[in-house]
Amino acid sequence: MTAPIPGSEGFSSRPIDPAVLHRSLPPTLPVHTVTQEQIDAVDPLTYEVIRHRLWSVTDEMGEALKRMSGSPIVTDANDFDFAISDEVGQEVQVGLYNTMLVGAVDLAVYWTLQNRATNPGITEGDMFLCNDPWVGGGLHQSDVIVFQPVFYDGKLFAWTSAICHEPDLGGSGLGSFDPGASDVFSESVPTPPIKVVRDFELQRDVADVWVRRSRVPMLVGLDLRAKIGANTVGRNRLVAVIEQYGADTVKAVMKRMMNDAESRLRTKLSALPDGTWKATGYQDQAQTGDRGVHKITVAMTKHDDRLSFDFTGTDPQTGVINCTYAGMRGGVMLALLPILAGDIPWSAGGLMRCFDLISEEGTINNATFPAAVSRGPIGPAWLTGNLVAECLSQMLDRSVDLGKSVQAACCGTWDTAVVAGLDERGELPAPFLNILMEPMAGGYGGRPVADGMDTGGLFCIPMGRIPDTEMTEFLYPLLTLWRREEPDSGGPGRHRGGVSASLAVTPYGTSLPMGLVFASAGKAVAQNSGLAGGYPGNTGLEILAREAGVDELLRSGTIPGSIEELGGTKEIGACYAESYLAPGEVLYMHWQGGGGYGDPLLREPAAVAADVRNGKVTPEGARAGYGVLVTGGVLDEDATRRTRDTMREERRNRSTTSGSEAVMLDLSLARRLDDNLVEVTVDGDHLVGCAHCGRKLGDARTGELDLARFEGPSTAAGPQVTSDPAQYVDTPVVFRQQCCPGCWTAVYSGIVPADHPDHLADLTRLLPAVAAR
DSSP states (O other): OOOOOTTGGGGOOOOOOHHHHHHHSOTTSOBOOOOHHHHHHSOHHHHHHHHHHHHHHHHHHHHHHHHHOOOHHHHTTOOEEEEEEETTOOEEEEOSSOGGGHHHHHHHHHHHHHHSIIIIIOOTTOEEEEOOTTTSSSSSTTEEEEEEEEEETTEEEEEEEEEEEOSOOOSSSGGGOOTTOSSGGGSOOOOOOEEEEETTEEOHHHHHHHHHTOSSHHHHHHHHHHHHHHHHHHHHHHHHHHHHHOHHHHHHHHHHHHHHHHHHHHHHHHTSOOEEEEEEEEEEOSSTTOOOEEEEEEEEEEETTEEEEEOTTOOBOOTTOOOOHHHHHHHHHHHHHHHHSTTSOOOHHHHGGGEEEEOOTTBTTBOOTTOOOTTTTTTHHHHHHHHHHHHHHHHHTTOTTGGGGOOOOSSOSOOEEEEEEEEOSSSSOEEEEEEOOGGGSOOOOOOSSSOOOTTOOBTTBTTOOOOOHHHHHHHSSEEEEEEEEOTTOSOOSSBOOOOOEEEEEEEOSOSSOEEEEEEOOOSSSOSSOOBTTOOOOOOOEEEEEETOOHHHHHHTTOOOOSGGGOOSEEEEOOSEEEEEEOTTOEEEEEOOOOOOBSOGGGSOHHHHHHHHHTTSSOHHHHHHHHOOOEETTEEOHHHHHHHHHHHHHHHHHHOBOOOOOOOBOOGGGOEESSSSEEEEEETTEEEEEETTTOBEEEETTTOSOOOEEEEEOGGGGOTTOOSOGGGTOSSOEEEEEEEOTTTOOEEEEEEEETTOOOGGGOHHHHOHHHHHO
């Protein structure tokens, strides 16, 4: 752990009571606000019209940013977001792009109001730039926010903001990713809020200082102007709404939007059972040379109409796999918005009033300065979101209606590969840098009612897109050999996880080796966990094919279609590493699919056969993962029945049990807990049983579930395991499965460290009412 630096604590932003913030502002900064009576007085029709106008303002800001930016990260992949906030920074309306950023935008405004209101002042025509993840706005230094105060009649009325990921902002690593960094000083320099626009004019000196740090200054400079343009659109459109309806009415609608979002979420929470749900996940490796796993753990408690997320017990900050408080908060929003607020307008300022965060300072998802945080949003913040989503899903799964929002983990993480070198295709050689954005096509997790979407995108970027291959080849000296969906990459389950894809590229248009940076996780320990017995999706894999003979194949008219067709040697890419890609060599990436939902032996055989015919599952994957026999695309029902019986017998033979006597419950009295478990109350005792065979599995007096347990090599999970954990970490990693000892239905399946905690043993997860007593 890096030593804390005195004075750095002044750059840590936290949520603040709006009333307290109002009172702290100097008289030189008058603000516009309204009373509760004015909020209540807005009629429903006016409210809906203005609410949708504000929504359209943010959409126009997003379109302006995309049209002006020259970066494929924005124009193709949609890795950006924007917001309209009230006078003290509470987010009223956010975009549908990178939702993790929602947890950070308001923090930057709070800090600016507290630290810039007097000197240099906050005035009409200002815009601020920030890439300090401790202040907020973004989750690591590559997330750059430009935000502006909007004044009306001389009073601070609102804020608009635009933020996107920049391709490179300096530091020792390509794309500002240094996989060997031990602290932030090897990364891009964090810049707290600084005025980049004064009196509506871009400050040339600030802009020059800003772009000077980058390996691609023209792109960074263009993105800076694109964000300024997006904010200008936001201000003009917002002022037009104010002039049409009046400042008090528009502000009343903004406040009511947040109040309504808060009220609707609190109403939903009040209808759910109180209790505590737990989840634990891991980051493979912390930096170049590390061979450990690093834990994030959360206990989510729901009481009345409020949630609390307690991350106590998370491992200390280390390597590059850290995020700040803003990243932790962004991870919570990643899960909360689609799972709990999918049917509620995303007025994030209201939604964030409904939960508390508890975390020890100096941990990998609440890191203190000067920790390295380049991996922040696509490592610990993303994992935080996966774990929160797992807890929310456990809570909602007992309800048939709310269970429609339950989802196993989506693709788990982001596989980062950055290439940079010299493009020799033009008259003059020119440097280039490209972050491969193809992993945007991740697989979604399976749900109680449906399979996960195949290459459907990322959970945290609802509007995300995969880049255009032809545009990539036009912009960079790269040739794409293939980009395709990969069968067996979705986690097996009663509902299958969505499959992921792979990419193979080779240098084309340069005679020099390209620099290459890897930064990823989910290669040893699964990041894309299943639910209710569903298996995780595939583990990630990167391969460098050295001396692959691509040129000879192309000259002969052959375009290679698999790694096996390439010659030379194959190097397995580490989680974190710096390397190179030379002409004639191939970089192969296979990122992660979604986790499955429910025991795969309960999946309809006809659905598996359809998956085989559609190329989502191989015949071997159908047999090994689902016990389904498909030959020539035709389902063999008799052989499938026999195979599944054999697989259940294998589960029996390989598992350890307590040997307790079987007690059967009356399932007509049962209440759903998830796909496999039910609660039955008998003579006042709360019992847990198997939803399929009725066997009693636990009660409040024993405090634990009586499940059969198996641990074996990760390959026992099936063909979706594409990498050997020992290639990456020294920690023993196992496939753990827990089954009902009556019918041998899988209740839990995971690829985890051998010392992974057994949350299923804690009946408070399943019977919150027992814990409350």
